[in-house]
Amino acid sequence: AQTVTQSQPEMSVQEAETVTLSCTYDTSExxxxxxxxxxxxxxxxxxxxxxxxxxxxxxxxxxxxVNFQKAAxxxxxxxxxxxxxDTAMYFCAFPRINAGNMLTFxxxxxxxxxx
Amino acid sequence: EPEVTQTPSHQVxxxxxxxxxxxVPISNHLYFYWYRQILGQKVEFLVSFYNNEISEKSxxxxxxxxxxxxxxxNFTLKIRSxxxxDSAMYFCASRSRDSSRNTQYFGPGTRxxxx
Numbered sequence: 001a002q003t004v005t006q007s008q009p010e011m012s013v014q015e016a017e018t019v020t021l022s023c024t025y026d027t028s029e030x031x032x033x034x035x036x037x038x039x040x041x042x043x044x045x046x047x048x049x050x051x052x053x054x055x056x057x058x059x060x061x062x063x064x065x066v067n068f069q070k071a072a073x074x075x076x077x078x079x080x081x082x083x084x085x086d087t088a089m090y091f092c093a094f095p096r097i098n099a100g101n102m103l104t105f106x107x108x109x110x111x112x113x114x115x
Numbered sequence: 116e117p118e119v120t121q122t123p124s125h126q127v128x129x130x131x132x133x134x135x136x137x138x139v140p141i142s143n144h145l146y147f148y149w150y151r152q153i154l155g156q157k158v159e160f161l162v163s164f165y166n167n168e169i170s171e172k173s174x175x176x177x178x179x180x181x182x183x184x185x186x187x188x189n190f191t192l193k194i195r196s197x198x199x200x201d202s203a204m205y206f207c208a209s210r211s212r213d214s215s216r217n218t219q220y221f222g223p224g225t226r227x228x229x230x
Contacts, residue, residue, distance in 0.1 A: 033217045043204055045158070045221035091158060095217065100163035100171035101146065101210065103219060107157045 002027050004094050006106035013082045014114050020067070021077045021109045023092030032097055034068070034075045039089040039108075048090070051075060082113045117141045119222035121207050127228045128197055136192045136225045138207030146210040147190045148219060149182065151175070151203040158206070164190065197229045 003026045013019035025034070036048040051059045051068050059066050063083075067076045079086055089108045095101040120139045128134050140147050149161040162172040164182055181193045190209075194201055204226050208219040 035218070037221070042223070043152075043226075044223045045206055045208075047218060047220065050218055093158075095219075100165065101217065101219070102148065102160040102163055102171050102173075103150070103158075103208075104160070105158040 002094060002096055002104050004092055004104050004106040006090075006092055006109050008109045009107070010110045010112070012112040012114055013079075015084060016081055018078060018080045019082055019111065021079075021090050021092075021111065023075045023077070023106055025073050025075065025092070025094050025106075027073070027094065029097055033095055034066075035093045035095075035103070036064070036066070036075075036077045037091045037093055037105075038086075039091065040085075040087070045091075049077065079111075084113050084115060087111060087113045119207055119209055119220050121205075121222035121225050123225060124223065125226045125228070127230065130199055130229055131196050134194050134197055134227065136194075136205050136207075136227070138190045138192070138209075138222055139188050140190055140207065140209030141211075141220060142188070143211060144209035144220075145212045146170075146219075147182075147184070148208040148210070149192045150206045150208065150221075152206065152224075153200075153203045161192070161205075194227075197227075199229050202227055202229045 032053045034051045038046045049061045063080045065078045091108045092106040093103045122137045147164040152158045162176045163170045204224045206224045207222040210219045
């Protein structure tokens, strides 16, 4: 069975500092994608960043970057220069390629950015 | 930028009543999904839909649930006889056929409250 684990239920960071959110997963697939979604208090699910497993280069989107360790099945999200608007739940997600790409989500990490 | 829309934003219903949640996926997308998130819990897959039929469904998606694409734009989730435990946020998502992207885009969600 495919699992996604986020071991940090809650984290906090001072504004302008850097924070890293952890995610590990288990799969037997070789080519796949991994995603981080952000869910602010409005509860909308917003795509933050995507990583393709066959690419060795870590994905980057402005202040957001990933540390993808395929052998360790680890996919952490780094947020640089944290802003108050980054306060949200963050979910790591993994699609099952052979099952209609249904997403399996981790339990989420609640991030609080403090002024 | 095109986006997934969902209506209503909040639905309150009595236990045993039927509800229909509506979604308008991104126009050139071909794969459609429903997920739900009970308050404080992780996001769970319900069903995926492609080429006018269900491609995958979870154990949650029992006979009380159905999906339909009644026209070229709408994608609906029907719950025939709601239960208290159906109270949750329901998210619609869509994805293009372009396998190089493989990204699901989420709507803002419908908050369903069953009394």
